[in-house]
Amino acid sequence: MKTLLVAEHDNRTLTEATARTLTAALEMGGDVDVLVAGKDCGKAAEAAAGLAGVSRVLTADADSLAHRLAEPLAALIVAMAGPYDALVAPATTFGKNVMPRVAALLDVAQVSDIIGVEGPDTFVRPIYAGNAIETVRSADAKKVVTVRGSAFAPAPAGGPAPIETVATEAASGDASTFVSAEIPELLRPELTSARIIISGGRAFQSAENFKAYLEPLADKLGAAIGASRAAVDAGYAANDLQVGQTGKVVAPELYIACGISGAIQHLAGMKDSRVIVAINKDPEAPIFQVADYGLVGDIFELLPELEKAL
Amino acid sequence: MKILVPVKRVVDFNVKVRVKPDGSGVDLDNVKMAMNPFDEIAVEEALRLKEAGQAEEIVVVSIGPAAAIDTIRTALAMGADRGILVRADQPVEPLGVAKALKAVVAKEEPTLVILGKQAIDDDCNQTGQMLAALLGWPQGTFASKVVIDGETVTVTREIDGGLETVRLTLPAVVTTDLRLNEPRYASLPNIMRSKKKPVDETTAEELGVDLAPRLQVLKVEAPPARGGGVRVASPAELVDKLKNEAGVL
Numbered sequence: 001m002k003t004l005l006v007a008e009h010d011n012r013t014l015t016e017a018t019a020r021t022l023t024a025a026l027e028m029g030g031d032v033d034v035l036v037a038g039k040d041c042g043k044a045a046e047a048a049a050g051l052a053g054v055s056r057v058l059t060a061d062a063d064s065l066a067h068r069l070a071e072p073l074a075a076l077i078v079a080m081a082g083p084y085d086a087l088v089a090p091a092t093t094f095g096k097n098v099m100p101r102v103a104a105l106l107d108v109a110q111v112s113d114i115i116g117v118e119g120p121d122t123f124v125r126p127i128y129a130g131n132a133i134e135t136v137r138s139a140d141a142k143k144v145v146t147v148r149g150s151a152f153a154p155a156p157a158g159g160p161a162p163i164e165t166v167a168t169e170a171a172s173g174d175a176s177t178f179v180s181a182e183i184p185e186l187l188r189p190e191l192t193s194a195r196i197i198i199s200g201g202r203a204f205q206s207a208e209n210f211k212a213y214l215e216p217l218a219d220k221l222g223a224a225i226g227a228s229r230a231a232v233d234a235g236y237a238a239n240d241l242q243v244g245q246t247g248k249v250v251a252p253e254l255y256i257a258c259g260i261s262g263a264i265q266h267l268a269g270m271k272d273s274r275v276i277v278a279i280n281k282d283p284e285a286p287i288f289q290v291a292d293y294g295l296v297g298d299i300f301e302l303l304p305e306l307e308k309a310l
Numbered sequence: 311m312k313i314l315v316p317v318k319r320v321v322d323f324n325v326k327v328r329v330k331p332d333g334s335g336v337d338l339d340n341v342k343m344a345m346n347p348f349d350e351i352a353v354e355e356a357l358r359l360k361e362a363g364q365a366e367e368i369v370v371v372s373i374g375p376a377a378a379i380d381t382i383r384t385a386l387a388m389g390a391d392r393g394i395l396v397r398a399d400q401p402v403e404p405l406g407v408a409k410a411l412k413a414v415v416a417k418e419e420p421t422l423v424i425l426g427k428q429a430i431d432d433d434c435n436q437t438g439q440m441l442a443a444l445l446g447w448p449q450g451t452f453a454s455k456v457v458i459d460g461e462t463v464t465v466t467r468e469i470d471g472g473l474e475t476v477r478l479t480l481p482a483v484v485t486t487d488l489r490l491n492e493p494r495y496a497s498l499p500n501i502m503r504s505k506k507k508p509v510d511e512t513t514a515e516e517l518g519v520d521l522a523p524r525l526q527v528l529k530v531e532a533p534p535a536r537g538g539g540v541r542v543a544s545p546a547e548l549v550d551k552l553k554n555e556a557g558v559l
Contacts, residue, residue, distance in 0.1 A: 070451070093469045096452075097449075101449065104408060104444050112434045112436060128431060129430060130533055131326065132329045132530050132533070133532070135530075135531075137525065140524055179477050180474070242488070245323055246348075254552065254556075254558040271533070277548065292540070294542070295541070306545035306549070309548070
């Protein structure tokens with residue numbers, strides 16, 4: 001069994017999702033090589049070589065790979081796929097973009113967003129936004145798998161593994177060109193990777209209240225801010241903050257739901273959080289059924305008190 | 311240009327699905343079905359491109375059971391021009407669907423295919439990328455903005471931590487993210503009118519496509535239930551519990 005892990009990086013640093021994906025890849029058994037494809041990505045390759053369990057790091061350096069567009073990167077992976085039994089990547093927007101393209105070019109099914117490894121060909125994954133968990137076996141000669149980071153611990157430091165350069169002739173093509181990227185400097189952690197998330201719902205009544213009551217708490221906790229679909233639809237929060245089936249699926253250490261009733265659409269996006277806190281004035285709200293700690297009362301009184309208590 | 315919009319009939323997103331006791335799957339009998347929400351966004355985007363004079367015809371296609379015609383009718387009522395139903399009575403996987411769509415593309419020769427980024431039943435997020443791969447076309451996934459400019463389409467993509475803009479040479483495949491637009495509701499007169507719009511029916515066999523699943527589902531289980539929670543009396547008690555009991559602060 002040989003596995004190729006496609007690393008996610010920005011040419012300098014490796015994402016934590018990659019280290020978490022490595023843990024899943026090692027659970028599948030066999031040797032794990034890591035592909036670091038990009039432009040001037042030596043630093044990222046060194047970071048990958050420093051993770052425990054990596055057999056080799058393969059660096060592919062080319063202008064066409066600078067932004068890791070799906071078309072050249074998938075072509076490169078397919079050209080390298082020969083000796084590998086499994087191709088894995090994190091189930092981030094990066095992995096989700098590239099890997100299905102790889103799978104189709106190899107004519108194999110992909111197993112998306114796995115949360116468990118039962119064997120080299122058997123995986124556990126959530127369906128219906130986490131309302132059901134399926135175990136699937138892939139009969140394909142090569143397994144193409146994306147890994148949900150929050151389900152696996154990051155691989156520890158180790159190594160260093162040897163770094164080798166691979167040929168990049170395959171990675172050409174000009175049907176797709178990178179124009180620009182807009183990565184705002186985040187004042188707070190990114191929603192999908194935050195350790196703590198504090199989320200607001202319709203009960204905030206206005207965008208001003210949403211900001212005024214949640215931001216100080218988020219800053220104090222070092223938390224990301226999330227929102228229910230109701231809060232987004234009412235215009236209290238931007239829709240990239242939406243947690244739920246049609247928004248982002250999160251699994252932080254601590255999720256604090258404030259003034260959120262707990263519709264299934266929202267629960268689907270957060271119920272795998274390790275600890276859930278619900279603050280709501282309706283003691284019958286469904287959110288209390290999944291909450292580890294519930295506080296019944298008015299958010300406008302309780303949130304400032306909570307901030308003081310921290 | 312012609313735009314092809316694949317749509318999927320899925321469980322309505324408001325329904326809490328139940329796992330069958332025998333672990334063979336999810337119980338879909340007597341459950342409300344609807345168009346996959348991301349596909350509604352795809353239909354809406356195609357309609358807007360048509361309204362802006364950038365597309366002449368919008369063809370919707372669905373691969374699934376006979377009842378998937380309702381989903382096609384919904385898209386026609388929103389404003390799409392005609393439909394294609396590829397009958398498949400067994401469950402289908404993204405790779406098979408992508409192959410069927412490739413065959414439909416070969417017949418219809420659209421310039422742009424717009425799909426939802428994922429279906430809310432299997433949560434795969436694969437079909438658009440696979441279709442692009444099989445066609446050898448460029449892909450613009452998780453689109454939050456789509457601008458057509460002559461021979462190219464510029465797609466702003468939602469990526470982790472921000473946005474990325476790519477320019478694709480047409481023909482191309484685009485998949486929609488939530489932020490792209492707000493889909494319209496079909497008005498009653500348009501629902502009536504949609505019943506007269508043509509829907510062709512075909513099968514995977516006629517298209518020469520093998521839809522047999524590649525993945526064997528060994529079991530489907532309900533997610534582990536969360537332990538019963540406790541009520542706390544005050545924010546101070548909450549902070550104390552989070553620090554000393556749960557250890558998350």
